Amino acid sequence: MSNSSEIVGDSDVRTRTQPTPVTADRARYGYRNCASLFGYAAAVHERSGGVCELCGCGSDLDFDLWRQLTVEHLIGESQGGYPREIRQAVRERFPDETAEEQELLALALDAANTVTACSFCNSTTSRKRYMTSMGGLLAEAVGTPEDVIASITGVLATILEEKRRDVAWKLESVRDAFDTRVAPKLAATRLEMGNAGRDTGSRRIFDAALHWTLQDLRRGVFSPRSEGDIVGLLFHHTLNLAGPRRRSAAHITATTADGTVPDLMFGDGEIVVEVKLSKPGTGGYTQALQQWQADALKLRSRKTASRGTEALFLGFDQSNCLSNPASSNYFQPSAHGLTGEWQRLDDVTHFVLAHA
Numbered sequence: 001m002s003n004s005s006e007i008v009g010d011s012d013v014r015t016r017t018q019p020t021p022v023t024a025d026r027a028r029y030g031y032r033n034c035a036s037l038f039g040y041a042a043a044v045h046e047r048s049g050g051v052c053e054l055c056g057c058g059s060d061l062d063f064d065l066w067r068q069l070t071v072e073h074l075i076g077e078s079q080g081g082y083p084r085e086i087r088q089a090v091r092e093r094f095p096d097e098t099a100e101e102q103e104l105l106a107l108a109l110d111a112a113n114t115v116t117a118c119s120f121c122n123s124t125t126s127r128k129r130y131m132t133s134m135g136g137l138l139a140e141a142v143g144t145p146e147d148v149i150a151s152i153t154g155v156l157a158t159i160l161e162e163k164r165r166d167v168a169w170k171l172e173s174v175r176d177a178f179d180t181r182v183a184p185k186l187a188a189t190r191l192e193m194g195n196a197g198r199d200t201g202s203r204r205i206f207d208a209a210l211h212w213t214l215q216d217l218r219r220g221v222f223s224p225r226s227e228g229d230i231v232g233l234l235f236h237h238t239l240n241l242a243g244p245r246r247r248s249a250a251h252i253t254a255t256t257a258d259g260t261v262p263d264l265m266f267g268d269g270e271i272v273v274e275v276k277l278s279k280p281g282t283g284g285y286t287q288a289l290q291q292w293q294a295d296a297l298k299l300r301s302r303k304t305a306s307r308g309t310e311a312l313f314l315g316f317d318q319s320n321c322l323s324n325p326a327s328s329n330y331f332q333p334s335a336h337g338l339t340g341e342w343q344r345l346d347d348v349t350h351f352v353l354a355h356a
Contacts, residue, residue: 034067040083041071048116053160054167055121065118072117074159076126080134083110089135094145105145109134112153115160124170125163179219184212184240202266203310206273209237210314210353217316218346227277230316231263234275238266270308274299276315278322280348285321285329292322296336299356311356313338316349323350 032038037045050066051058058065075081080089087106094102113134117125132140137155141148187208213234216222224230264273274295278288292315299311315331317323322331323342333340333354340354 036070037067041069043111044071044114045069045116047111051116052118052121053115054117054125054164055171057118058116068119070117070119070122072115072122072125072163074113074115074156074163075130075134075137076128079129079132080136081113086110086113086134089138092135093138093148097145101145105149108149109152112149112156120174121163121167125166128163128166130159179215180221184237187212187241202270205238205241206266206271206312208241209234212237212241214345214351217349220346224277224316225279227263227275230277230314231275234264234273271310271312272299272302273312273314276313278315278317278319280319285319285327289322289329289331292331293336296333296338296354296356300337303356313340313352313354313356315352315354316345317342317351318349320348320350323352 035041045066050061050069052069054072058069073081077085080086083106086109087102090102090106090109094105097105132155134152137152138148141151143151213230216233217224217230222229222233224233263275265271266273276292276295278285278292296313299313303309303311313333315322317331321327321329324330325332331352333342333352338354338356340352342350342352345351
């Protein structure tokens with residue numbers, strides 16, 4: 001299966017939305033003008049490695065994500081958590097320290113109070129207020145300057161953990177809404193943009209529909225009882241992605257007496273798909289293997305008869321039998337003229353997408 005960018009034609013969308021190249025009559029932009037990245041924030045992002053310290057995104061260095069990173073103040077501006085307020089509070093708490101020592105203390109507190117955050121995490125936690133301010137923490141802490149810094153750093157670490165829990169709680173719901181409501185619509189739009197002025201784009205539609213079908217199965221949104229259920233789900237996503245002007249993008253085909261017609265056809269027969277499902281507790285795995293082998297043979301025959309057709313075999317095994325190399329009923333795609341490997345879908349299901 002293609003990766004997500006290929007599924008929704010992301011490369012085509014990016015091509016259409018790339019910024020205009022710099023022209024010869026315009027001076028090169030001074031990147032240091034981006035203070036949110038190269039000014040005060042630079043040291044914060046270097047400490048974090050450019051990873052959001054609230055949700056963990058950014059583990060892979062990526063320019064498009066990096067340029068949207070922000071600085072999160074664990075104690076915000078309204079509670080004295082910005083550098084100017086911290087410096088003033090330090091001067092009031094340690095009036096006998098030299099100006100240089102006061103500055104070092106203020107810098108240490110500011111470093112403990114700032115973390116890298118993606119724009120989502122920053123915005124979703126920015127209105128959170130705490131029982132105390134930075135000035136209050138400085139006034140309450142006792143001991144040497146080092147003791148005070150250590151005490152406040154411990155409080156800030158507790159605040160950071162609280163914010164992480166809050167973000168995780170919110171992301172669970174937001175991610176679910178993205179998967180079920182937002183992403184399918186965005187994928188459909190990208191598909192339309194990527195296919196503007198092209199042919200039917202049957203493979204793109206199939207890849208996208210398969211992606212969301214696997215997502216539904218993986219997340220337990222849909223539990224198939226038969227091969228027909230999977231065909232129906234795949235067909236449902238195909239119609240959603242194809243849009244109202246392209247409802248003929250796929251057809252569920254009726255089973256013929258000789259069984260030569262595949263389960264799904266995309267476009268005008270450019271892609272044909274055979275879907276198989278093996279469930280636990282049904283027994284008869286030897287017979288199931290024979291049926292899978294027969295369908296693989298049908299696909300190869302169809303491919304031979306029509307060179308322009310892409311013949312795909314989509315198999316799901318919940319019995320740990322047909323996908324298990326140690327089983328006497330193991331279905332090995334390459335042994336039946338198919339190109340593809342078994343993959344794990346979830347804790348109980350393996351699937352294979354193979355080409356004839």
